[in-house]
Amino acid sequence: MSPVPITPIRVGHIDDVQELRRSKPMKIPTRFVRDMDERPTLETVALPPPCAVPVVDLSKLMSGKKDMSNAEISQLGAACQEWGFFQVVNHSIDLGLLERMEEVAKDFFMLPLKEKQKYPMAPGTVQGYGQAFVFSEDQKLDWCNMFALGIEPKLIRDPKLWPKSPPEFSELVETYSMEVRKLCQSLLKYIAMSLGLRGDVFEEMFRVAVQAIRMNYYPPCPRPDLVLGLSPHSDGSALTVLQQGKGSSVGLQILKDNKWVPVHPFPNAFVINIGDTIEVLTNGKYKSVEHRAVTHMEKDRLSIVTFYAPSYDVELGPMAEFVDKSNPCRYRRYNHGEYSKHYVTNKLQGKKTLEFAKVQIENSI
Ligand code: OGA
Ligand code: NI
Numbered sequence: 001m002s003p004v005p006i007t008p009i010r011v012g013h014i015d016d017v018q019e020l021r022r023s024k025p026m027k028i029p030t031r032f033v034r035d036m037d038e039r040p041t042l043e044t045v046a047l048p049p050p051c052a053v054p055v056v057d058l059s060k061l062m063s064g065k066k067d068m069s070n071a072e073i074s075q076l077g078a079a080c081q082e083w084g085f086f087q088v089v090n091h092s093i094d095l096g097l098l099e100r101m102e103e104v105a106k107d108f109f110m111l112p113l114k115e116k117q118k119y120p121m122a123p124g125t126v127q128g129y130g131q132a133f134v135f136s137e138d139q140k141l142d143w144c145n146m147f148a149l150g151i152e153p154k155l156i157r158d159p160k161l162w163p164k165s166p167p168e169f170s171e172l173v174e175t176y177s178m179e180v181r182k183l184c185q186s187l188l189k190y191i192a193m194s195l196g197l198r199g200d201v202f203e204e205m206f207r208v209a210v211q212a213i214r215m216n217y218y219p220p221c222p223r224p225d226l227v228l229g230l231s232p233h234s235d236g237s238a239l240t241v242l243q244q245g246k247g248s249s250v251g252l253q254i255l256k257d258n259k260w261v262p263v264h265p266f267p268n269a270f271v272i273n274i275g276d277t278i279e280v281l282t283n284g285k286y287k288s289v290e291h292r293a294v295t296h297m298e299k300d301r302l303s304i305v306t307f308y309a310p311s312y313d314v315e316l317g318p319m320a321e322f323v324d325k326s327n328p329c330r331y332r333r334y335n336h337g338e339y340s341k342h343y344v345t346n347k348l349q350g351k352k353t354l355e356f357a358k359v360q361i362e363n364s365i
Contacts, residue, residue, distance in 0.1 A: 033227065
């Protein structure tokens with residue numbers, strides 16, 4: 001989430017989906033209706049549990065017992081390699097804090113539109129309240145309201161966008177983000193170890209990591225088969241930590257073997273996914289997996305998402321450990337700040353953004 005100054009762009013009228021729902025509960029403006037090939041089929045919308053996204057137990061990783069910890073590190077490695085996604089349990093973040101964060105986020109979205117519009121997300125930017133990643137008048141819109149803030153380093157914060165209401169909002173975001181930051185650092189340590197690297201390699205490389213939070217609120221939609229809550233994309237971060245609201249509908253789906261698989265909320269767990277940074281650093285061994293959100297006819301849904309990424313001045317490229325004759329270098333070296341800018345100034349479109357870093361491999365089939 002770089003604070004990019006962007007020249008004015010024309011995005012046309014963007015309906016606030018909560019207001020739309022209130023005033024015209026059955027209406028779906030054409031800007032939200034997806035082309036046929038993008039529509040979620042009802043079958044995937046209603047897929048039953050269980051979902052096989054792997055579960056990783058952080059308390060086992062941190063147990064200090066070598067056998068237990070090593071076995072869990074292997075599980076983590078397999079999850080990263082085969083899924084790019086996993087749910088983490090026993091993460092030791094106070095569950096009361098997660099609950100309060102969820103409540104306060106929901107309270108924010110329930111405020112009158114006028115109040116939320118005091119913190120507007122300007123077109124082409126990604127902080128504040130509104131719809132991110134909209135760059136043209138003919139682009140399809142997501143059935144979602146977003147509120148996003150830059151957290152670390154402090155210079156990316158825009159104090160005007162930190163809500164005064166609910167009163168405890170800012171303090172909670174601060175406490176929550178500090179805890180999630182520690183979780184990211186811890187997970188990156190074990191992810192490094194699962195790759196056979198030194199535990200502190202990413203932490204050292206990332207310097208003062210950039211952290212941002214985005215809350216996504218998906219109101220119910222009368223035709224979940226026509227719209228998407230969030231367009232398919234991979235995350236531009238190194239690691240993403242997602243909290244799904246308790247009692248929310250199932251909405252997150254990941255593309256696995258060319259099929260959209262739902263991620264069923266696991267009580268008190270976080271959903272973690274590998275972002276583009278780790279894909280590049282590992283030369284594609286651990287991939288950032290495409291995902292999207294779908295909506296529900298009766299239920300709303302809230303997700304609280306933290307993005308953790310290297311400092312903008314860090315140069316990235318595949319690490320030597322992952323490049324050899326049978327694994328030719330797939331990505332060029334680039335500055336992460338530039339990538340971040342590229343990411344936030346383009347619409348979400350599957351894994352297209354990462355083409356920024358891809359190199360043509362000769363003799364590849
Ligand atoms: C995101 C994201 C999914 C969700 O914000 O990047 O993928 O379920 N969110 O809200
Ligand atoms: Ni995402």
